[in-house]
Amino acid sequence: MTGGPRFPIRWDVAVLTLIFSFLYLPILIVVVFSFNDSRLVTVWAGFSTRWYGSLLSNRPLLDAAVISVQIGLLSALIATVLGTWAAIALTRLGPFRGRAFLGAMVYAPLVMPEIITGLSLLLLFVAIGLDRGFWTITLAHATFSMCFVTVLVQARLVTLDRSLEEAAQDLGCSPFAAFWQVTLPLISTSVASGFLLALTLSLDDLVVASFVSGPGATTLPMRIYGQARLGVTPEINAICSVLIGLVTLAVLAATVLTKRDFAARRGP
Amino acid sequence: MDCERPFGAGRRTLVPSADPAARPLIRIRNVERRFGAVTAVDNVSLDLFSAEMFCLLGPSGCGKTTLLRMLAGFEPADSGSILLDDVDQAGFAPHQRQMNMMFQSYALFPHLTVAGNIGFGLKQQGLARAIIRARVAELMALVQIDGLADRKPHQLSGGQKQRVALARALARQPKVLLLDEPMAALDARIRSETQRELKQIQHRTGTTFVVVTHDQTEAMAMADRIGVMQGGRLVQVGTPADIYERPASREVARFVGNINLFEAIVEGDPAAGEVALACPLIPGGLAATRPAGPLAPGQPVAVAVRPERMQVLPGRLAQAGTNVAHGTISAISYLGDLTVYSVALAGGMTLSASVVNDGRRTGQGLGRDTEVTVRFDPHSAMVLTV
Numbered sequence: 001m002t003g004g005p006r007f008p009i010r011w012d013v014a015v016l017t018l019i020f021s022f023l024y025l026p027i028l029i030v031v032v033f034s035f036n037d038s039r040l041v042t043v044w045a046g047f048s049t050r051w052y053g054s055l056l057s058n059r060p061l062l063d064a065a066v067i068s069v070q071i072g073l074l075s076a077l078i079a080t081v082l083g084t085w086a087a088i089a090l091t092r093l094g095p096f097r098g099r100a101f102l103g104a105m106v107y108a109p110l111v112m113p114e115i116i117t118g119l120s121l122l123l124l125f126v127a128i129g130l131d132r133g134f135w136t137i138t139l140a141h142a143t144f145s146m147c148f149v150t151v152l153v154q155a156r157l158v159t160l161d162r163s164l165e166e167a168a169q170d171l172g173c174s175p176f177a178a179f180w181q182v183t184l185p186l187i188s189t190s191v192a193s194g195f196l197l198a199l200t201l202s203l204d205d206l207v208v209a210s211f212v213s214g215p216g217a218t219t220l221p222m223r224i225y226g227q228a229r230l231g232v233t234p235e236i237n238a239i240c241s242v243l244i245g246l247v248t249l250a251v252l253a254a255t256v257l258t259k260r261d262f263a264a265r266r267g268p
Numbered sequence: 269m270d271c272e273r274p275f276g277a278g279r280r281t282l283v284p285s286a287d288p289a290a291r292p293l294i295r296i297r298n299v300e301r302r303f304g305a306v307t308a309v310d311n312v313s314l315d316l317f318s319a320e321m322f323c324l325l326g327p328s329g330c331g332k333t334t335l336l337r338m339l340a341g342f343e344p345a346d347s348g349s350i351l352l353d354d355v356d357q358a359g360f361a362p363h364q365r366q367m368n369m370m371f372q373s374y375a376l377f378p379h380l381t382v383a384g385n386i387g388f389g390l391k392q393q394g395l396a397r398a399i400i401r402a403r404v405a406e407l408m409a410l411v412q413i414d415g416l417a418d419r420k421p422h423q424l425s426g427g428q429k430q431r432v433a434l435a436r437a438l439a440r441q442p443k444v445l446l447l448d449e450p451m452a453a454l455d456a457r458i459r460s461e462t463q464r465e466l467k468q469i470q471h472r473t474g475t476t477f478v479v480v481t482h483d484q485t486e487a488m489a490m491a492d493r494i495g496v497m498q499g500g501r502l503v504q505v506g507t508p509a510d511i512y513e514r515p516a517s518r519e520v521a522r523f524v525g526n527i528n529l530f531e532a533i534v535e536g537d538p539a540a541g542e543v544a545l546a547c548p549l550i551p552g553g554l555a556a557t558r559p560a561g562p563l564a565p566g567q568p569v570a571v572a573v574r575p576e577r578m579q580v581l582p583g584r585l586a587q588a589g590t591n592v593a594h595g596t597i598s599a600i601s602y603l604g605d606l607t608v609y610s611v612a613l614a615g616g617m618t619l620s621a622s623v624v625n626d627g628r629r630t631g632q633g634l635g636r637d638t639e640v641t642v643r644f645d646p647h648s649a650m651v652l653t654v
Binding site: 161163164166167168169170171172173174175177178181182185186 | 340342361362363368369371372373375377378379388389392393436437439440
């Protein structure tokens with residue numbers, strides 16, 4: 001594009017540098033110091049990977065990581081199934097009573113303060129007498145990540161030509177078979193992106209998990225937070241760097257999936 | 269293509285609908301469909317015959333696509349019934365009906381190859397893979413897209429997509445093929461050629477085609493019979509010639525082709541088969557072919573004359589006879605094969621008259637603002653009572 005007033009180049013660069021510094025400098029510091037040879041977190045004493053090695057022998061941290069991954073996968077699975085279902089209901093069932101209300105309600109958890117989500121879920125679990133632990137965290141994570149899946153899948157469904165599903169039915173598919181053979185393959189990348197997003201949300205969560213967890217179910221963020229209160233060790237930097245790596249990979253995968261899907265739809 | 273039904277079987281030179289003994293394949297009886305306050309399909313009754321090419325013609329929003337979707341089973345009828353081979357279709361979902369649809373957007377499955385798309389319906393029937401492959405190859409030959417089997421839809425041109433959609437809809441050998449604006453997405457350049465091919469394929473497969481279109485030239489070019497829809501109602505059904513030569517109403521006459529309409533009053537019948545009318549625009553009066561229905565003197569009617577039935581002569585004819593009007597040329601459109609003259613009459617009406625450019629008389633002495641005489645034969649003038 002040409003024409004229109006343009007900032008002098010140096011302004012653009014300055015602003016961008018500032019923004020990205022704000023965003024990524026803290027993260028960069030964590031990653032850099034995870035390779036610090038010193039036991040002191042803020043004093044650089046040469047490159048080392050020994051903290052990554054010592055992670056492997058930190059039993060409580062490893063246990064917490066296993067629990068986090070289990071909860072993440074399970075809650076993401078539940079969120080994906082329910083979230084996709086909700087998206088289909090909202091886009092495909094046609095007008096029904098309360099549809100607009102439900103449509104708005106789907107977005108509410110996106111902006112709901114986590115502390116409220118956590119507290120209300122805790123009250124619910126106590127009220128129905130559910131033992132707090134692994135399953136309550138899984139349910140809680142599925143609950144708040146479901147709406148992210150719905151939003152992603154809904155965005156894809158509204159761009160999907162309705163006549164594709166009708167064509168499948170016209171060619172002999174029952175509505176259910178048409179969903180499996182045509183709709184699901186076409187929204188699969190959005191569903192997969194939703195799953196990855198739900199997974200990262202679950203892996204990241206500290207607030208909600210702290211509210212609804214019980215004895216014996218400590219997630220990785222909870223463990224890290226607990227240890228950090230006693231002082232940040234290079235080991236924590238190392239485990240955080242691993243987490244950052246995992247989350248970045250998941251988000252990249254989701255982005256690549258969406259981009260590829262978009263390119264395939266637009267054609268060469 | 270290898271079909272259980274041999275091609276051309278039951279195909280007669282006689283139009284099926286003209287044979288009183290012919291049994292309709294589809295009977296549509298008093299069908300209605302309402303969306304809120306809007307009646308999209310208003311009390312439509314229609315018989316469709318085996319192996320005929322039927323076009324539903326009408327402006328957008330006239331209910332023709334809704335009627336097509338009701339046949340396919342995507343829209344329920346609020347009242348009335350649709351019978352295929354004397355079986356009421358009301359209880360059948362789209363996937364249970366022996367009718368297939370070609371969608372306006374083609375609706376090709378983007379995640380499947382051309383072969384996967386064409387074979388989709390066959391796969392649902394649980395046919396063996398080898399049989400499906402053979403049938404897909406036959407269908408691809410039928411619509412002339414051999415060699416594209418492994419392409420994805422986004423790698424195809426518009427014309428190729430249309431052929432894949434046609435092959436896919438024909439794959440299950442439906443009794444009726446429903447086509448929703450099949451030419452709408454094509455270049456005007458390849459449209460007439462595709463119309464011809466579609467008619468050939470229809471003839472070879474012996475399938476009943478129901479084509480929805482808003483394009484009257486397309487309907488005239490392809491159809492054995494045309495049903496004209498307006499405002500949800502089926503206002504006229506007939507062969508292309510019926511519709512063009514004997515439109516049922518002013519609306520049909522205006523919608524199908526170009527027409528000059530004179531509002532006139534019935535006076536009497538001077539000659540057998542003719543009727544005399546008074547029209548303020550034509551001092552010498554009008555004479556037109558007598559319509560089938562009764563006419564009363566003093567009844568207001570319209571006299572319709574097609575532009576190509578108008579004769580344009582330079583200068584002013586001395587005697588002001590019947591079916592003779594005087595005016596000046598206000599515009600000339602040269603269309604290559606035809607020249608269309610707009611002639612402004614003294615009474616304020618503008619006629620259009622088209623003249624074939626046959627190389628002998630083209631444009632002779634006819635320019636803008638030339639005074640001309642326009643005349644037409646009584647047998648070219650139709651009386652429209654509604």
